[in-house]
Amino acid sequence: MVKIVIENLDRKELVINNYSKTVLNHLQDHFLDWMHACGAKGRCTTCKMIVVSGVENLSELTAAEIKYKSRGELRENERLTCQTKTSGDIVIRVPNSGKLPHMKYSD
Numbered sequence: 378m379v380k381i382v383i384e385n386l387d388r389k390e391l392v393i394n395n396y397s398k399t400v401l402n403h404l405q406d407h408f409l410d411w412m413h414a415c416g417a418k419g420r421c422t423t424c425k426m427i428v429v430s431g432v433e434n435l436s437e438l439t440a441a442e443i444k445y446k447s448r449g450e451l452r453e454n455e456r457l458t459c460q461t462k463t464s465g466d467i468v469i470r471v472p473n474s475g476k477l478p479h480m481k482y483s484d
């Protein structure tokens with residue numbers, strides 16, 4: 378059993394036990410709206426998350442993420458939720474660029 382905590386969504390906790398799904402899949406399974414403009418194809422960066430802790434639990438960078446990192450479009454502590462899987466607890470944040478107008482975010 379692994380927890381995904383979203384710090385700036387009132388520390389909402391998602392408990393997961395399927396490690397073959399992406400973080401975006403888990404967010405959707407829990408009916409959480411998260412921006413993903415290209416439909417999870419690795420062709421944009423709108424689905425990015427800020428990783429606060431647990432980076433060691435994340436899957437390797439995908440080719441898409443390596444491309445965006447090399448262009449400076451993904452910072453060191455950012456990953457694409459549609460590309461990343463986790464096998465351990467993580468704490469993440471929604472970046473300002475990914476905030477949706479109908480959602481209420483905390484600090």
Ligand code: FES
Nearest residue numbers: 415417419424459
């Ligand atoms: S939704 Fe476009 S890269 Fe993740």
